[in-house]
Amino acid sequence: MAQAATAPSARNYLQELLPRLVLAPSFAAVLIFVYGFILFTGYLSFTDSKMLPSFGWVGLENYSKLWALPHWWRALGNLGIFGSLYIIICSVLGLGLAILLDQKIRAEGVLRPIYLYPMALSFIVTGTAWKWFLDPGIGLEHTMHQWGWESFSFTWIKDRNFAIYTVVIAAVWQSSGFVMAMFLAGLRGVDNEIIKAAQMDGASNLTIYRRIIIPMMRPVFLSAFVVLAHLAIKAYDLVVALTGGGPGQATELPATFMYSYTFTRNSMGIGAASATIMLIMIASVIVPYLYSELSTGRKS
Template structure:
């Protein structure tokens, strides 16, 4: 009888031990389900309604999407995103790869230099935007300092120039993120088989050929990861733009994220704002889903 009771107690203990992780994680899972995926679904629903200052549920079909793509401000935001996103991704990958190759040469003080490169990533985009706003301001920043040194003809007023302002966003974003991309490429470089590289060197391969034909092709996973992360950050960029240019001059640096906020909370066009948010989500999904699928297929 004692053995039977002990066996039941053991099975009860096993059940509790198996169920405990689920019980601990269930509140977090419920919160994520409601406040992330629930609100995504709610935003999708609002994009098909006549919501303005407050949510309403008068169904208007695709009207908000038609209005959205007819707005000049949305066209400017999409164009700016194309410029910003393409330059941001390409320059970050180029600088990150060059810095990673430099650090992979086992130079002195590698740990200190790596920390310096990574430090900007520890800052928020608000801090980065504010700092670069001061640095690029013609009245107190780089232009004023250079002119105080005697070069009176020096001009660098991109932040006030409607045609060049978008490139100041690129400069600030690249400064903050290139160190993070460097860390990703450095991890990839440290995982490459050194025997293959030594064999190529013995065969007389130059350093340039070694990196072009052996090293860089093996960094494909790092390139893909960097592309996904940077594209995601570019699409949802909001705080950097607000801190650096405020979307100006005029709408010169407007991006979809700032457009969505202004139309939802400033212009009281919640339906159009929700439609722009859905378009942003679909864009991110178009990037993420193929990447996740390729990763899962490679693992299989």
């Protein structure tokens, strides 16, 4: 009897232990290579590291140098332009496409994957494709000239005053379908009884969306904002593939600034300081969102 009782208890213990053993290597890898290196980067931002990590403590000197650099301020200004346009256009376009598909149109099954397809591509592929498309020598302008429209000109990618907007165009093309999917899920989650009651009261579709459905989708808007803001702050590969940060520093963003100062200008301390600032930016977006979600979960 004792052996029979011991066998099930041992088996239950192994069943509880096995998932932990399977997840332990992944957990350890994340702990070391994500959070460990985040802490290490934060530490380097207070040292005199140049080409290689160093442990000479300099306090806030790197942060003082960072905020005194016009290059850094240019990157922040570009982030403001890129981030605001990226979030607004993606949100408006995604909501419009979601409302279109929510009308139960016949081609929904075809349009939905078409809109979502760009998100399946890497930002490197997107940047390279749009670089070819916008290049005056081989892209849109060249094609229009071959078709006989000799006066057509579109040289934004070569113009330092407009190059940042080409990054916005490429980023919106890639992400708007994903935002559409988020809004479409939110639209499909609205209680039909509320909509039917409004229709019985004589409300038009425009009024229903404006007064009832869209206000009920505030959590979706917040989620979309957090995702897009996070992507905007850490945007790197799209810029490198599309413009390389140029012409000049016209499309420089904090992520490309961090890379250039860390690996090409041998100023690892300043690069680490800029990376820490980026982490604070992302945390300022994500932490309040997580706090609101957890508070809502406790109340419910």
